[in-house]
Amino acid sequence: MKVLLADDDAERAGAVARILAADEGLTVMRLKLGESLADAVAALTPDVVLVDMARPDRDALDGIRKVAALNTRPVVLFVDEDDPAFMEEAIGAGVSSYNAIGMPPPDVKPILRAAVALFRRHQQAQDDLRQAELRLKERSVIDRAKTILIRQRKLSEPDAYKWLRKNAMSSARRIVDVAQDLIRDMEGNAG
Amino acid sequence: MTKPIRVGLLRLVDSAPVLLAEADGLFARLGIDVQISIEPSWSNIADKLTYGLLDAAVMLPPLALAACAGLRGPKARLVVPLSLSQGGNAIVGSLQAAASLMADHSPPAIRLLEWLQREHAKPRFAVVHAFSTHNLLLRYWLASGGADPDRDIETVVIPPENVVAALAAGTITGFCAGAPWGDVAERSNAGQIIIGTSVIWPFHPEKCLCFSEAWTEANPDLMQRLLRAVLQAQIRCDQPEEAGRIAALLADPNGLNLPRDASRAALPGGDGAECIRFHTREAWFPARAHAVWFLSQMRRWGWLDEAADIGGLAARVYRPDLLAPAVEQEGLYLAAGLPALEGAAMLPMPDADAFSPRDR
Numbered sequence: 105m106k107v108l109l110a111d112d113d114a115e116r117a118g119a120v121a122r123i124l125a126a127d128e129g130l131t132v133m134r135l136k137l138g139e140s141l142a143d144a145v146a147a148l149t150p151d152v153v154l155v156d157m158a159r160p161d162r163d164a165l166d167g168i169r170k171v172a173a174l175n176t177r178p179v180v181l182f183v184d185e186d187d188p189a190f191m192e193e194a195i196g197a198g199v200s201s202y203n204a205i206g207m208p209p210p211d212v213k214p215i216l217r218a219a220v221a222l223f224r225r226h227q228q229a230q231d232d233l234r235q236a237e238l239r240l241k242e243r244s245v246i247d248r249a250k251t252i253l254i255r256q257r258k259l260s261e262p263d264a265y266k267w268l269r270k271n272a273m274s275s276a277r278r279i280v281d282v283a284q285d286l287i288r289d290m291e292g293n294a295g
Numbered sequence: 296m297t298k299p300i301r302v303g304l305l306r307l308v309d310s311a312p313v314l315l316a317e318a319d320g321l322f323a324r325l326g327i328d329v330q331i332s333i334e335p336s337w338s339n340i341a342d343k344l345t346y347g348l349l350d351a352a353v354m355l356p357p358l359a360l361a362a363c364a365g366l367r368g369p370k371a372r373l374v375v376p377l378s379l380s381q382g383g384n385a386i387v388g389s390l391q392a393a394a395s396l397m398a399d400h401s402p403p404a405i406r407l408l409e410w411l412q413r414e415h416a417k418p419r420f421a422v423v424h425a426f427s428t429h430n431l432l433l434r435y436w437l438a439s440g441g442a443d444p445d446r447d448i449e450t451v452v453i454p455p456e457n458v459v460a461a462l463a464a465g466t467i468t469g470f471c472a473g474a475p476w477g478d479v480a481e482r483s484n485a486g487q488i489i490i491g492t493s494v495i496w497p498f499h500p501e502k503c504l505c506f507s508e509a510w511t512e513a514n515p516d517l518m519q520r521l522l523r524a525v526l527q528a529q530i531r532c533d534q535p536e537e538a539g540r541i542a543a544l545l546a547d548p549n550g551l552n553l554p555r556d557a558s559r560a561a562l563p564g565g566d567g568a569e570c571i572r573f574h575t576r577e578a579w580f581p582a583r584a585h586a587v588w589f590l591s592q593m594r595r596w597g598w599l600d601e602a603a604d605i606g607g608l609a610a611r612v613y614r615p616d617l618l619a620p621a622v623e624q625e626g627l628y629l630a631a632g633l634p635a636l637e638g639a640a641m642l643p644m645p646d647a648d649a650f651s652p653r654d655r
Contacts, residue, residue, distance in 0.1 A: 160335045164452040166367055167425030192346045200342060
Protein backbone atom coordinates (compact mmCIF):
# COMPACT_ATOMS: atom_id res chain seq x y z
CA MET A 105 0.00 0.00 0.00
CA LYS A 106 1.32 3.45 -0.95
CA VAL A 107 0.96 6.23 1.57
CA LEU A 108 1.57 9.86 0.61
CA LEU A 109 2.45 12.11 3.52
CA ALA A 110 1.84 15.85 3.06
CA ASP A 111 3.28 17.72 6.00
CA ASP A 112 5.63 20.70 5.78
CA ASP A 113 6.71 20.22 9.38
CA ALA A 114 9.87 18.24 8.60
CA GLU A 115 10.39 16.94 12.12
CA ARG A 116 6.84 15.67 12.53
CA ALA A 117 6.70 14.26 8.99
CA GLY A 118 9.97 12.44 9.63
CA ALA A 119 8.58 10.88 12.79
CA VAL A 120 5.37 9.75 11.07
CA ALA A 121 7.33 8.37 8.11
CA ARG A 122 9.68 6.42 10.42
CA ILE A 123 6.80 4.81 12.28
CA LEU A 124 4.98 3.87 9.08
CA ALA A 125 8.16 2.59 7.41
CA ALA A 126 8.39 -0.07 10.13
CA ASP A 127 5.47 -1.77 8.40
CA GLU A 128 6.91 -3.67 5.45
CA GLY A 129 3.63 -3.58 3.61
CA LEU A 130 3.77 0.20 3.33
CA THR A 131 5.58 2.44 0.88
CA VAL A 132 5.78 5.89 2.40
CA MET A 133 6.17 8.87 0.07
CA ARG A 134 6.66 12.46 1.14
CA LEU A 135 5.40 15.55 -0.58
CA LYS A 136 8.31 17.64 -1.77
CA LEU A 137 8.48 21.16 -0.41
CA GLY A 138 6.55 23.45 -2.74
CA GLU A 139 4.98 20.59 -4.69
CA SER A 140 1.23 20.88 -5.06
CA LEU A 141 -0.90 18.31 -3.34
CA ALA A 142 -3.07 17.65 -6.40
CA ASP A 143 -0.02 17.21 -8.65
CA ALA A 144 1.61 14.79 -6.21
CA VAL A 145 -1.57 12.70 -5.95
CA ALA A 146 -1.86 12.57 -9.73
CA ALA A 147 1.82 11.67 -10.22
CA LEU A 148 2.32 9.21 -7.35
CA THR A 149 -1.16 7.58 -7.30
CA PRO A 150 -1.07 6.80 -3.57
CA ASP A 151 -3.70 4.58 -1.98
CA VAL A 152 -3.83 6.71 1.13
CA VAL A 153 -3.02 10.40 1.60
CA LEU A 154 -2.25 11.77 5.06
CA VAL A 155 -2.53 15.56 5.19
CA ASP A 156 -1.65 18.20 7.74
CA MET A 157 -4.94 20.07 8.13
CA ALA A 158 -3.15 23.40 8.37
CA ARG A 159 -2.18 23.17 4.69
CA PRO A 160 -4.20 25.71 2.71
CA ASP A 161 -4.03 23.56 -0.45
CA ARG A 162 -6.03 20.71 1.10
CA ASP A 163 -9.06 22.08 -0.77
CA ALA A 164 -7.48 20.77 -3.96
CA LEU A 165 -8.30 17.21 -2.88
CA ASP A 166 -11.96 17.90 -2.23
CA GLY A 167 -13.92 16.70 -5.23
CA ILE A 168 -10.71 16.29 -7.25
CA ARG A 169 -12.47 14.05 -9.75
CA LYS A 170 -15.20 16.62 -10.16
CA VAL A 171 -12.93 19.53 -10.89
CA ALA A 172 -10.32 18.09 -13.07
CA ALA A 173 -12.13 15.35 -14.98
CA LEU A 174 -8.65 13.90 -15.21
CA ASN A 175 -7.92 10.25 -15.07
CA THR A 176 -7.15 10.51 -11.42
CA ARG A 177 -8.72 7.95 -9.19
CA PRO A 178 -11.39 9.41 -6.96
CA VAL A 179 -10.00 10.83 -3.75
CA VAL A 180 -12.37 10.72 -0.83
CA LEU A 181 -12.03 11.71 2.76
CA PHE A 182 -11.39 8.71 4.96
CA VAL A 183 -14.13 8.54 7.52
CA ASP A 184 -14.85 5.90 10.07
CA GLU A 185 -18.61 6.19 10.32
CA ASP A 186 -18.71 3.76 13.22
CA ASP A 187 -16.25 5.81 15.22
CA PRO A 188 -17.10 9.53 15.10
CA ALA A 189 -15.10 10.12 18.30
CA PHE A 190 -11.98 8.95 16.53
CA MET A 191 -12.73 11.28 13.60
CA GLU A 192 -13.11 14.16 16.04
CA GLU A 193 -9.83 13.23 17.67
CA ALA A 194 -8.04 13.11 14.31
CA ILE A 195 -9.38 16.52 13.28
CA GLY A 196 -8.57 17.92 16.69
CA ALA A 197 -5.01 16.70 16.28
CA GLY A 198 -4.90 18.37 12.87
CA VAL A 199 -4.53 15.39 10.56
CA SER A 200 -6.88 14.23 7.88
CA SER A 201 -6.73 11.23 5.63
CA TYR A 202 -7.96 10.48 2.15
CA ASN A 203 -8.31 7.23 0.25
CA ALA A 204 -7.56 7.24 -3.40
CA ILE A 205 -9.44 4.02 -3.98
CA GLY A 206 -13.16 3.49 -3.78
CA MET A 207 -13.19 1.69 -0.44
CA PRO A 208 -10.84 2.41 2.42
CA PRO A 209 -8.24 -0.37 2.60
CA PRO A 210 -9.02 -2.63 5.59
CA ASP A 211 -5.74 -1.87 7.33
CA VAL A 212 -5.87 1.90 7.00
CA LYS A 213 -7.06 2.72 10.50
CA PRO A 214 -3.88 1.70 12.33
CA ILE A 215 -1.96 3.98 9.97
CA LEU A 216 -4.20 6.91 10.75
CA ARG A 217 -4.10 6.04 14.44
CA ALA A 218 -0.31 6.20 14.43
CA ALA A 219 -0.36 9.53 12.59
CA VAL A 220 -2.96 10.98 14.96
CA ALA A 221 -0.92 9.91 17.99
CA LEU A 222 2.19 11.61 16.61
CA PHE A 223 0.34 14.75 15.62
CA ARG A 224 -1.13 14.94 19.10
CA ARG A 225 2.23 14.49 20.77
CA HIS A 226 3.61 17.23 18.56
CA GLN A 227 0.66 19.49 19.36
CA GLN A 228 1.17 18.82 23.07
CA ALA A 229 4.85 19.71 22.79
CA GLN A 230 3.97 22.93 20.99
CA ASP A 231 1.34 23.78 23.58
CA ASP A 232 3.83 23.13 26.38
CA LEU A 233 6.34 25.38 24.67
CA ARG A 234 3.77 28.12 24.28
CA GLN A 235 2.73 27.74 27.92
CA ALA A 236 6.35 27.94 29.03
CA GLU A 237 6.92 31.06 26.94
CA LEU A 238 3.77 32.59 28.33
CA ARG A 239 4.83 31.87 31.90
CA LEU A 240 8.23 33.41 31.26
CA LYS A 241 6.64 36.49 29.78
CA GLU A 242 4.26 36.78 32.71
CA ARG A 243 7.11 36.48 35.15
CA SER A 244 8.99 39.29 33.49
CA VAL A 245 5.87 41.49 33.63
CA ILE A 246 5.50 40.79 37.35
CA ASP A 247 9.22 41.49 37.86
CA ARG A 248 8.92 44.83 36.11
CA ALA A 249 5.91 45.78 38.24
CA LYS A 250 7.81 44.77 41.38
CA THR A 251 10.75 46.95 40.34
CA ILE A 252 8.42 49.91 39.97
CA LEU A 253 6.91 49.29 43.41
CA ILE A 254 10.33 48.86 45.02
CA ARG A 255 11.59 52.07 43.48
CA GLN A 256 8.53 54.27 43.93
CA ARG A 257 6.98 52.98 47.13
CA LYS A 258 10.24 51.94 48.72
CA LEU A 259 8.86 48.44 49.31
CA SER A 260 10.97 45.36 49.86
CA GLU A 261 10.69 42.73 47.18
CA PRO A 262 8.45 40.38 49.21
CA ASP A 263 6.23 43.33 50.11
CA ALA A 264 6.00 44.39 46.48
CA TYR A 265 4.78 40.92 45.60
CA LYS A 266 2.34 40.95 48.52
CA TRP A 267 1.01 44.31 47.29
CA LEU A 268 0.36 42.86 43.83
CA ARG A 269 -1.22 39.74 45.27
CA LYS A 270 -3.51 41.70 47.61
CA ASN A 271 -4.71 43.91 44.75
CA ALA A 272 -5.26 40.90 42.54
CA MET A 273 -7.32 39.13 45.19
CA SER A 274 -9.43 42.14 46.07
CA SER A 275 -10.29 42.77 42.42
CA ALA A 276 -10.62 39.05 41.54
CA ARG A 277 -7.99 39.33 38.82
CA ARG A 278 -4.75 37.59 38.03
CA ILE A 279 -1.54 38.98 39.49
CA VAL A 280 -0.07 39.42 36.00
CA ASP A 281 -3.06 41.56 34.94
CA VAL A 282 -2.65 43.82 37.95
CA ALA A 283 1.06 44.06 37.19
CA GLN A 284 0.32 44.90 33.56
CA ASP A 285 -2.04 47.72 34.58
CA LEU A 286 0.50 49.13 36.97
CA ILE A 287 3.16 49.20 34.25
CA ARG A 288 0.73 50.76 31.79
CA ASP A 289 -0.18 53.49 34.31
CA MET A 290 3.46 54.27 34.95
CA GLU A 291 4.32 54.37 31.29
CA GLY A 292 1.20 56.43 30.60
CA ASN A 293 2.28 58.98 33.25
CA ALA A 294 5.79 59.02 31.95
CA GLY A 295 4.61 59.63 28.40
CA MET B 296 -19.74 30.29 32.33
CA THR B 297 -20.92 28.55 29.18
CA LYS B 298 -18.60 27.41 26.43
CA PRO B 299 -17.97 30.05 23.76
CA ILE B 300 -19.65 29.56 20.37
CA ARG B 301 -16.95 28.51 17.93
CA VAL B 302 -17.34 30.26 14.57
CA GLY B 303 -14.95 29.58 11.68
CA LEU B 304 -14.12 31.85 8.77
CA LEU B 305 -11.55 32.38 6.02
CA ARG B 306 -9.44 35.38 5.08
CA LEU B 307 -12.02 37.02 2.82
CA VAL B 308 -13.86 40.34 2.66
CA ASP B 309 -17.23 38.61 3.00
CA SER B 310 -16.27 37.37 6.46
CA ALA B 311 -16.81 41.01 7.53
CA PRO B 312 -20.21 40.66 9.27
CA VAL B 313 -18.93 38.10 11.78
CA LEU B 314 -15.73 40.05 12.46
CA LEU B 315 -17.62 43.32 12.83
CA ALA B 316 -20.19 41.78 15.20
CA GLU B 317 -17.28 40.79 17.44
CA ALA B 318 -15.37 44.07 17.10
CA ASP B 319 -18.47 46.21 17.75
CA GLY B 320 -19.51 44.16 20.76
CA LEU B 321 -22.77 43.03 19.14
CA PHE B 322 -22.26 39.47 20.36
CA ALA B 323 -21.51 40.65 23.88
CA ARG B 324 -24.54 42.93 23.91
CA LEU B 325 -26.74 39.93 23.16
CA GLY B 326 -25.04 37.99 25.91
CA ILE B 327 -23.09 35.51 23.83
CA ASP B 328 -19.42 34.68 23.84
CA VAL B 329 -18.08 33.95 20.36
CA GLN B 330 -14.68 32.53 19.60
CA ILE B 331 -13.65 33.27 16.02
CA SER B 332 -11.33 30.78 14.38
CA ILE B 333 -9.50 31.77 11.17
CA GLU B 334 -9.21 28.56 9.19
CA PRO B 335 -6.72 27.79 6.41
CA SER B 336 -9.12 26.05 4.01
CA TRP B 337 -12.75 25.41 3.15
CA SER B 338 -12.15 21.70 3.74
CA ASN B 339 -11.16 22.48 7.32
CA ILE B 340 -14.37 24.42 7.81
CA ALA B 341 -16.48 21.61 6.35
CA ASP B 342 -14.72 18.91 8.37
CA LYS B 343 -14.82 20.84 11.63
CA LEU B 344 -18.52 21.65 11.22
CA THR B 345 -19.25 18.01 10.39
CA TYR B 346 -17.38 16.64 13.41
CA GLY B 347 -18.41 19.27 15.92
CA LEU B 348 -15.09 21.15 16.25
CA LEU B 349 -16.87 24.28 15.01
CA ASP B 350 -20.48 25.25 15.83
CA ALA B 351 -20.97 27.63 12.90
CA ALA B 352 -18.94 29.05 10.02
CA VAL B 353 -18.91 31.39 7.08
CA MET B 354 -19.43 28.91 4.28
CA LEU B 355 -19.76 28.40 0.54
CA PRO B 356 -23.39 27.37 -0.08
CA PRO B 357 -22.50 24.69 -2.68
CA LEU B 358 -19.98 23.15 -0.27
CA ALA B 359 -22.58 22.99 2.51
CA LEU B 360 -24.97 21.31 0.08
CA ALA B 361 -22.31 18.94 -1.27
CA ALA B 362 -21.34 17.89 2.27
CA CYS B 363 -25.00 17.16 3.09
CA ALA B 364 -25.45 15.27 -0.19
CA GLY B 365 -22.53 13.01 0.71
CA LEU B 366 -20.27 14.22 -2.10
CA ARG B 367 -17.22 14.53 0.16
CA GLY B 368 -17.63 11.61 2.53
CA PRO B 369 -20.64 10.46 4.50
CA LYS B 370 -23.61 12.82 4.57
CA ALA B 371 -23.03 15.72 6.94
CA ARG B 372 -25.83 17.27 8.98
CA LEU B 373 -25.54 20.99 8.36
CA VAL B 374 -28.12 23.77 8.18
CA VAL B 375 -28.08 27.20 6.56
CA PRO B 376 -30.42 29.63 8.36
CA LEU B 377 -28.81 32.83 7.05
CA SER B 378 -27.39 34.10 3.80
CA LEU B 379 -24.38 36.33 4.44
CA SER B 380 -23.56 38.15 1.22
CA GLN B 381 -24.28 38.63 -2.47
CA GLY B 382 -21.84 39.09 -5.34
CA GLY B 383 -18.20 40.11 -5.11
CA ASN B 384 -16.51 37.52 -7.31
CA ALA B 385 -14.69 38.16 -10.53
CA ILE B 386 -13.57 36.07 -13.48
CA VAL B 387 -10.07 37.27 -14.19
CA GLY B 388 -7.86 36.50 -17.17
CA SER B 389 -4.19 36.97 -17.93
CA LEU B 390 -3.58 40.22 -19.80
CA GLN B 391 -3.33 38.21 -23.02
CA ALA B 392 -6.53 36.25 -22.46
CA ALA B 393 -8.38 39.39 -21.45
CA ALA B 394 -7.17 41.21 -24.58
CA SER B 395 -8.54 38.40 -26.78
CA LEU B 396 -11.85 38.14 -24.98
CA MET B 397 -12.46 41.84 -24.60
CA ALA B 398 -11.49 43.06 -28.05
CA ASP B 399 -14.63 45.16 -28.41
CA HIS B 400 -17.57 46.09 -26.24
CA SER B 401 -19.57 42.93 -26.87
CA PRO B 402 -19.97 40.46 -23.98
CA PRO B 403 -16.70 38.51 -23.56
CA ALA B 404 -18.49 35.12 -23.72
CA ILE B 405 -19.18 35.75 -27.42
CA ARG B 406 -15.47 35.49 -28.21
CA LEU B 407 -14.92 32.45 -26.02
CA LEU B 408 -15.01 29.73 -28.69
CA GLU B 409 -12.86 31.71 -31.09
CA TRP B 410 -10.29 32.24 -28.33
CA LEU B 411 -10.32 28.58 -27.24
CA GLN B 412 -9.72 27.45 -30.81
CA ARG B 413 -6.75 29.77 -31.18
CA GLU B 414 -5.08 28.65 -27.96
CA HIS B 415 -2.53 25.87 -28.40
CA ALA B 416 -2.62 24.64 -24.83
CA LYS B 417 -5.79 24.09 -22.85
CA PRO B 418 -6.37 27.22 -20.78
CA ARG B 419 -6.14 26.52 -17.09
CA PHE B 420 -8.52 28.26 -14.69
CA ALA B 421 -8.27 28.27 -10.93
CA VAL B 422 -11.24 28.22 -8.60
CA VAL B 423 -11.13 28.30 -4.83
CA HIS B 424 -12.94 25.02 -4.28
CA ALA B 425 -14.70 22.43 -6.45
CA PHE B 426 -17.96 23.02 -4.59
CA SER B 427 -17.87 26.80 -4.75
CA THR B 428 -20.13 29.47 -6.13
CA HIS B 429 -17.07 30.51 -8.14
CA ASN B 430 -16.70 27.17 -9.89
CA LEU B 431 -20.41 26.87 -10.66
CA LEU B 432 -20.65 30.42 -12.01
CA LEU B 433 -17.44 30.06 -14.05
CA ARG B 434 -18.74 26.81 -15.57
CA TYR B 435 -22.11 28.39 -16.24
CA TRP B 436 -20.46 31.32 -17.99
CA LEU B 437 -18.17 29.10 -20.09
CA ALA B 438 -21.16 26.97 -21.12
CA SER B 439 -23.17 30.07 -21.99
CA GLY B 440 -20.43 30.89 -24.50
CA GLY B 441 -20.70 27.40 -25.98
CA ALA B 442 -17.67 25.89 -24.24
CA ASP B 443 -17.56 22.60 -22.36
CA PRO B 444 -15.84 23.25 -19.05
CA ASP B 445 -14.88 19.58 -18.69
CA ARG B 446 -13.30 19.35 -22.13
CA ASP B 447 -12.17 22.80 -23.22
CA ILE B 448 -10.39 24.04 -20.13
CA GLU B 449 -8.53 22.56 -17.20
CA THR B 450 -9.76 23.50 -13.75
CA VAL B 451 -7.43 23.59 -10.76
CA VAL B 452 -8.09 24.48 -7.14
CA ILE B 453 -5.84 27.14 -5.60
CA PRO B 454 -6.35 28.96 -2.27
CA PRO B 455 -7.74 32.45 -2.98
CA GLU B 456 -4.74 34.27 -1.54
CA ASN B 457 -2.44 32.47 -4.01
CA VAL B 458 -4.37 32.98 -7.25
CA VAL B 459 -2.81 36.33 -8.14
CA ALA B 460 0.72 34.97 -7.77
CA ALA B 461 -0.20 31.94 -9.91
CA LEU B 462 -1.60 34.23 -12.61
CA ALA B 463 1.48 36.46 -12.51
CA ALA B 464 3.72 33.39 -12.78
CA GLY B 465 1.77 32.12 -15.77
CA THR B 466 0.85 28.79 -14.16
CA ILE B 467 -2.83 29.62 -14.75
CA THR B 468 -4.64 31.46 -17.55
CA GLY B 469 -7.31 32.88 -15.30
CA PHE B 470 -9.30 32.43 -12.14
CA CYS B 471 -12.64 33.00 -10.53
CA ALA B 472 -12.26 34.18 -6.94
CA GLY B 473 -13.89 36.45 -4.40
CA ALA B 474 -12.92 39.95 -3.37
CA PRO B 475 -10.40 41.41 -3.11
CA TRP B 476 -8.37 39.15 -5.39
CA GLY B 477 -9.74 40.36 -8.75
CA ASP B 478 -8.87 43.95 -7.89
CA VAL B 479 -5.51 42.87 -6.47
CA ALA B 480 -4.73 41.19 -9.82
CA GLU B 481 -5.58 44.39 -11.70
CA ARG B 482 -3.69 46.65 -9.31
CA SER B 483 -0.57 44.51 -9.62
CA ASN B 484 -1.04 44.25 -13.41
CA ALA B 485 -1.08 40.44 -13.22
CA GLY B 486 -4.36 40.22 -15.09
CA GLN B 487 -7.60 41.89 -15.95
CA ILE B 488 -11.15 41.34 -14.75
CA ILE B 489 -13.18 39.88 -17.63
CA ILE B 490 -16.52 40.01 -15.85
CA GLY B 491 -17.89 40.26 -12.36
CA THR B 492 -20.06 37.29 -11.44
CA SER B 493 -23.05 39.60 -10.86
CA VAL B 494 -23.17 39.97 -14.64
CA ILE B 495 -23.85 36.22 -14.85
CA TRP B 496 -26.41 36.23 -12.05
CA PRO B 497 -27.40 39.63 -10.67
CA PHE B 498 -27.47 39.64 -6.84
CA HIS B 499 -26.32 36.04 -6.69
CA PRO B 500 -25.97 34.61 -3.19
CA GLU B 501 -22.31 34.21 -2.21
CA LYS B 502 -21.50 33.18 1.38
CA CYS B 503 -23.84 31.82 4.00
CA LEU B 504 -23.69 31.22 7.72
CA CYS B 505 -23.77 27.47 8.15
CA PHE B 506 -24.35 25.60 11.42
CA SER B 507 -23.88 22.11 12.69
CA GLU B 508 -27.46 20.86 12.90
CA ALA B 509 -26.77 19.02 16.15
CA TRP B 510 -25.50 22.25 17.71
CA THR B 511 -28.60 24.24 16.65
CA GLU B 512 -30.83 21.56 18.13
CA ALA B 513 -28.97 21.68 21.43
CA ASN B 514 -28.64 25.49 21.51
CA PRO B 515 -31.69 27.11 19.84
CA ASP B 516 -31.49 30.23 21.99
CA LEU B 517 -27.77 30.80 21.40
CA MET B 518 -28.35 30.37 17.68
CA GLN B 519 -31.06 33.07 17.67
CA ARG B 520 -28.75 35.51 19.45
CA LEU B 521 -25.90 34.74 17.07
CA LEU B 522 -28.20 35.26 14.07
CA ARG B 523 -29.48 38.56 15.48
CA ALA B 524 -25.98 39.89 16.07
CA VAL B 525 -24.89 38.96 12.56
CA LEU B 526 -28.05 40.48 11.05
CA GLN B 527 -27.21 43.73 12.87
CA ALA B 528 -23.63 43.57 11.59
CA GLN B 529 -24.83 42.94 8.02
CA ILE B 530 -26.76 46.23 8.14
CA ARG B 531 -23.62 48.09 9.25
CA CYS B 532 -21.52 46.36 6.58
CA ASP B 533 -23.86 47.63 3.87
CA GLN B 534 -23.30 51.27 4.73
CA PRO B 535 -20.72 53.01 2.55
CA GLU B 536 -19.79 55.36 5.42
CA GLU B 537 -18.73 52.34 7.51
CA ALA B 538 -16.58 50.85 4.72
CA GLY B 539 -13.33 52.62 5.68
CA ARG B 540 -13.56 51.36 9.24
CA ILE B 541 -14.42 47.82 8.08
CA ALA B 542 -11.55 47.76 5.58
CA ALA B 543 -9.23 48.75 8.44
CA LEU B 544 -10.66 45.94 10.59
CA LEU B 545 -10.09 43.42 7.77
CA ALA B 546 -6.52 44.70 7.38
CA ASP B 547 -5.60 44.05 11.04
CA PRO B 548 -2.28 42.20 10.87
CA ASN B 549 -3.33 40.11 13.90
CA GLY B 550 -6.59 39.19 12.17
CA LEU B 551 -7.32 38.60 8.50
CA ASN B 552 -4.49 40.86 7.31
CA LEU B 553 -6.21 41.65 3.99
CA PRO B 554 -4.92 44.39 1.64
CA ARG B 555 -6.82 47.46 2.83
CA ASP B 556 -7.38 49.35 -0.44
CA ALA B 557 -8.54 46.29 -2.35
CA SER B 558 -10.95 45.39 0.47
CA ARG B 559 -12.30 48.92 0.52
CA ALA B 560 -12.91 48.67 -3.24
CA ALA B 561 -15.08 45.56 -2.76
CA LEU B 562 -17.17 47.00 0.09
CA PRO B 563 -20.34 49.02 -0.54
CA GLY B 564 -19.60 52.32 -2.23
CA GLY B 565 -16.20 51.09 -3.37
CA ASP B 566 -14.77 51.39 -6.85
CA GLY B 567 -14.04 47.67 -7.38
CA ALA B 568 -15.44 45.63 -10.25
CA GLU B 569 -17.99 44.13 -7.88
CA CYS B 570 -19.28 45.44 -4.60
CA ILE B 571 -20.45 42.92 -2.04
CA ARG B 572 -23.98 43.34 -0.72
CA PHE B 573 -24.63 42.21 2.85
CA HIS B 574 -28.15 43.30 3.72
CA THR B 575 -30.18 45.21 1.14
CA ARG B 576 -32.43 43.37 -1.30
CA GLU B 577 -32.91 40.70 1.37
CA ALA B 578 -29.31 39.55 0.97
CA TRP B 579 -29.76 37.79 4.33
CA PHE B 580 -32.60 35.56 3.17
CA PRO B 581 -31.58 31.91 2.64
CA ALA B 582 -33.88 31.21 -0.31
CA ARG B 583 -34.44 27.55 -1.07
CA ALA B 584 -34.66 28.54 -4.72
CA HIS B 585 -30.96 29.41 -4.50
CA ALA B 586 -30.12 26.01 -3.06
CA VAL B 587 -32.13 24.39 -5.83
CA TRP B 588 -30.18 26.35 -8.45
CA PHE B 589 -26.81 25.27 -6.99
CA LEU B 590 -27.93 21.64 -6.78
CA SER B 591 -29.31 21.69 -10.34
CA GLN B 592 -25.95 22.92 -11.58
CA MET B 593 -24.20 20.11 -9.70
CA ARG B 594 -26.55 17.66 -11.36
CA ARG B 595 -25.99 19.31 -14.73
CA TRP B 596 -22.27 18.53 -14.45
CA GLY B 597 -22.90 14.97 -13.39
CA TRP B 598 -21.79 15.41 -9.79
CA LEU B 599 -25.24 14.47 -8.53
CA ASP B 600 -27.38 11.61 -9.71
CA GLU B 601 -30.23 12.37 -12.08
CA ALA B 602 -32.48 10.80 -9.46
CA ALA B 603 -31.22 12.96 -6.56
CA ASP B 604 -34.03 14.60 -4.60
CA ILE B 605 -32.91 18.19 -5.09
CA GLY B 606 -36.01 19.81 -3.62
CA GLY B 607 -35.87 17.62 -0.53
CA LEU B 608 -32.18 18.31 0.08
CA ALA B 609 -32.64 22.06 -0.44
CA ALA B 610 -35.47 22.09 2.10
CA ARG B 611 -33.46 20.10 4.63
CA VAL B 612 -30.37 22.32 4.48
CA TYR B 613 -31.79 25.78 3.74
CA ARG B 614 -33.83 26.71 6.80
CA PRO B 615 -35.42 30.17 6.62
CA ASP B 616 -37.78 28.93 9.35
CA LEU B 617 -34.84 28.98 11.79
CA LEU B 618 -34.21 32.62 10.92
CA ALA B 619 -37.82 33.76 11.39
CA PRO B 620 -37.66 34.59 15.13
CA ALA B 621 -34.41 36.54 14.70
CA VAL B 622 -35.63 38.71 11.78
CA GLU B 623 -38.87 39.41 13.60
CA GLN B 624 -37.08 40.39 16.81
CA GLU B 625 -34.79 42.65 14.84
CA GLY B 626 -37.86 44.27 13.28
CA LEU B 627 -36.66 43.43 9.79
CA TYR B 628 -39.52 41.31 8.61
CA LEU B 629 -42.65 39.67 9.92
CA ALA B 630 -42.02 35.96 10.26
CA ALA B 631 -45.31 35.30 8.50
CA GLY B 632 -44.08 37.25 5.50
CA LEU B 633 -40.86 35.31 5.01
CA PRO B 634 -42.20 32.56 2.72
CA ALA B 635 -43.31 35.26 0.26
CA LEU B 636 -39.63 36.13 -0.25
CA GLU B 637 -39.14 32.76 -1.91
CA GLY B 638 -41.33 33.69 -4.82
CA ALA B 639 -41.91 37.00 -6.51
CA ALA B 640 -39.46 39.01 -4.42
CA MET B 641 -36.46 37.03 -5.67
CA LEU B 642 -34.74 38.28 -8.77
CA PRO B 643 -34.66 36.07 -11.82
CA MET B 644 -31.96 33.45 -11.70
CA PRO B 645 -29.99 32.11 -14.64
CA ASP B 646 -31.96 29.45 -16.38
CA ALA B 647 -30.30 26.07 -15.95
CA ASP B 648 -31.59 24.86 -19.29
CA ALA B 649 -30.99 27.98 -21.32
CA PHE B 650 -27.41 27.15 -22.16
CA SER B 651 -25.72 23.85 -22.64
CA PRO B 652 -22.29 23.07 -24.05
CA ARG B 653 -22.56 23.10 -27.81
CA ASP B 654 -22.05 19.79 -29.58
CA ARG B 655 -18.90 20.17 -31.60
